[in-house]
Amino acid sequence: MRLTSRSVQNTGIPTASMADIAFLLIIFFMVTISFEVDKTQVTLPKTDIRIEIPKQAAYVSVSPNGTIRVSNGEEISVFVPGPDEVLSFAAGVVQNDPSKPFVLKADRDVPYRYVDGVIDALKQAKAQVIYLLSNQETVDSAGAGDE
């Protein structure tokens, strides 16, 4: 008796849709990409209220040791020696766009005197709104604030 030949199993992985998936991923990353203008490593304070910060906002960052960096929201942040330079930077930004929002990205453990100097400079430069950059408050950290 002649045996019928076994059905041939296809051993290859189907790759026809791989290109579609790859391009879908490329489009996703292209749409969501946002280049951070300031890469200062800080531990942000945690808050319950978190409002979306407008894109292209100017950044002032204060690192844990009080180092200040500024960015107009379009260029990578640069180091400035102190609040006087923040004032001249902010005055220039406000002159170009009086309603430009500023983002204060400060470490939660930085002594307040450093932040005070920055806020004062922004006030003197007639900034209209400052966003205090924060992280999401979690259940674990919610009680920690009381201690």
Next chain:
Amino acid sequence: MKIKKPKVSEEIPTSSMADIAFLLIVYFMVTTTFAATRGLDFSLPPEDDTPPMVEKEEAVLIDIQAGGIYLVDQKPMLLSEILEYLKPKLERNPKKPVIIRPQPNAEYGYMVNVFDELRQAEDKIGMKVQNISIPTQREIDMFWF
């Protein structure tokens, strides 16, 4: 003699497309950062050389000291107790000014905690703290009396 015509492929070569696509994916995956782009908004009043004078006694003063010690009108309080303390005062005067005054050596995070707590007054005690002020040291030196 027969001359052979060179064969021209009519198809676009796509063998390297997947390589290029994955190279792009890897590039975007490495450079993309899901940055924290949310925070507390803090509107500043227009700069005024003669701001309205508020009697120190009229306002509630929240003094923040290093280590997260909150002194509300000189009384030590927990963060969660501040709104309860403010409630009767706001009922009498909804525009009661609240001044947040962190000490120079106090950590910034504690100021943000207090500001966040005051901003949630509407949800927690049903009343909004309309008048929150965080004066800077220069303003305190200029206008504090």
